[in-house]
Amino acid sequence: MGDIDWVARAQELARDFSGRAEQHDREGSFPFENFEELREAGFLKLTVPQSHGGYEVPLSLFLRTQEELASGDGSTALALNMHQIRFGSEREAHTYPARWFDEMCRGAVEEGALSNTAATEEGLGSPAGGGIPETLAVAHEGGWTINGRKTFTTMAPVLQYIILSARISSTSDRPEIGTFMVRPTDEGVTVEETWDSLGMRATGSHDLVLTNVRLPGDRLMVRRTHGQPDPRGASGQTWFALGVAATTIGVARAAREYAVEFARTRTPLGNAPIRELPGVRMRIARIDLLIHRSRALVYDAARAWESREADGTLPVDRVVMAKVETLNACIEAVDIAMRVVGGVSLLKKRQVERCYRDVRAGLHNPPLEDRALEQLARRALDGQPSPPAGVE
Ligand SMILES: Cc1cc2nc3c(=O)[nH]c(=O)nc-3n(C[C@H](O)[C@H](O)[C@H](O)COP(=O)(O)OP(=O)(O)OC[C@H]3O[C@@H](n4cnc5c(N)ncnc54)[C@H](O)[C@@H]3O)c2cc1C
Known part of the structure; x- marks a missing residue:
């Protein structure tokens, strides 16, 4: 069980997903075949506890797989995230009755049955x-x-x-x-x-x-x-926020790869390759900096959560910092990638155009930025531990 290279497996699947992503994006269709491949490759039991027949991978390894899968197709990875975090956080928080958690695990392990919450409503908002x-x-x-x-x-x-x-x-x-x-x-x-x-x-x-x-x-x-905090508390927030952040990094990495390849190969007629232009070089370097910073924050928060290491800033606060910073940095990184690619970046057939739209979505997954910052501000200014910024 411990010998499986989940990251390599995710990279392999991402290559398949990326070949189908443009069509699903255009049609707004659900990628059933991607989920069938995820099931066959064992991903639908990745975070299920070993006691229930799953692989029970740690948070940081789950995040690495999300990054890779999202580099092939952001939609598939974000959707899968909703399933994976259910088991990851419940493994820690134990809020569901055993009868239902056992059943969800059995479904995931034996049939690849998918779980998610239905909480948002038009009038309610988040x-x-x-x-x-x-x-x-x-x-x-x-x-x-x-x-x-x-x-x-x-x-x-x-x-x-x-x-x-x-x-x-x-x-x-x-x-x-x-x-x-x-x-x-x-x-x-x-x-x-x-x-x-x-x-x-x-x-x-x-x-x-x-x-x-x-x-x-x-x-x-x-x-x-009403008003009592989410019983999953910080576990729910941590798995959700970091899962979304890692997915977003994967999308930004795909845009980065696109821009780098474009810069390497694009040689306007009669001109030198655009990779030699100082402006392009600076932009590519800036993208790398933003992505590296995001990864550093996300895996730092995951490590802090796994070891419950406070080190000045509580793990739960590092999680919201990582989520907020990653979203903003990755949106900026993809924006820069669009500028490197130039006018053709606007064309639907260019993968970077899809990344530009996909990279924003995580802004609207919890913890939302305002509430995340309020969590940090309460700790800093009111000297009180605030409840986690919340998940659904
Ligand atoms: C791709 C995607 C997938 C999703 N999947 C699911 C899912 O599977 N299940 C599910 O239940 N939901 C899901 N959601 C919904 C998501 O979790 C949010 O509930 C949804 O995006 C609504 O958020 P909102 O910004 O419209 O919320 P609102 O609460 O209406 O907020 C609107 C604005 O007001 C601000 N605001 C509102 N209240 C406060 C406050 N108290 N303090 C500070 N600012 C505030 C917000 O920051 C935001 O800017 C998904 C969303 C996306 C984008």
Whole structure:
């Protein structure tokens, strides 16, 4: 088990993904074949605990694989991230009832069944903001009836385990929020193919609609009063934030490779190769600096989290610093790559154009920048440990 070179395996898959990425991006179609290859290569059990038949790779190795996969196709890697972090963070935080965690692990290991949360809603925005879902769960004899609509449900076409948040109907002035296990085969669960986005177009992040979905009582996984922090706490934030950051680095690396190859080979008629131009050389060097800085921050935060090493700045704060800095640095790096490539960088058939759109998406995955900075500011200015910036 320990002998598998996961990074090399991810690099191999990334080559296949990259050949299909342009078409999925144009069509906004879900890359089913990529997920079949991921399943065959063992990636769908990469972060599942060994006690449940998985490979239980450490956080930092998971991040390396995300980087490589994203260099082939950002959408596939971001979608996979949602599945991997579920097991990584739950392995540490133990917030789901054993019955459901065991089942999710068994599904991932034996069938390659994919898991993700459905938390965001049109009116709610990011659940990490602390709002109350409109999706409503009403208790009835022996179970629950749920109605609502979730947006941004990544991998909606293939999800098998949907971890859904809903407001629990009650007359109390302290609303409660429940986390429910929903299966795609539950009557009244449908996917509306609404995902038509600027970037990460092949993630299948469609709307999930629940119409009078009746669930047995044991589908309620977690129940908490509104305002109580996410029970996964810093584990949830760490796996999510760093997974998104590593994925973003992979996208920026793909743009960097494109720009370097372009600069090496582009020789305008009658002129010297553009790689000899001082401006181009400086730009390529700047891209490398930005990517290197991002990687240093992400793997520093992962190491700090794995060893729970404080070293002046708490691991949980290093995680949000790494996420915020990486997103901004990688967006800048891809922007510079576009400038190196010049006018043709605007053409859809150029991979760098897709990277330019994909690299932005992680800005809108938690922790969002404002909340991340607020977490740091509270620690610095109010001298109080703030709750993690939140995940959904
Ligand atoms: C590619 C992609 C995949 C996704 N996949 C999933 C998924 O699988 N499941 C899922 O549930 N969600 C998913 N999401 C949704 C994501 O997690 C966010 O919930 C979503 O992007 C909504 O964020 P928002 O910025 O519109 O939120 P809003 O909360 O509406 O925020 C809007 C703006 O207001 C600011 N703001 C709001 N509240 C505060 C506050 N308290 N303090 C400071 N600033 C604030 C925000 O920073 C932001 O600038 C995905 C998003 C993307 C882009």
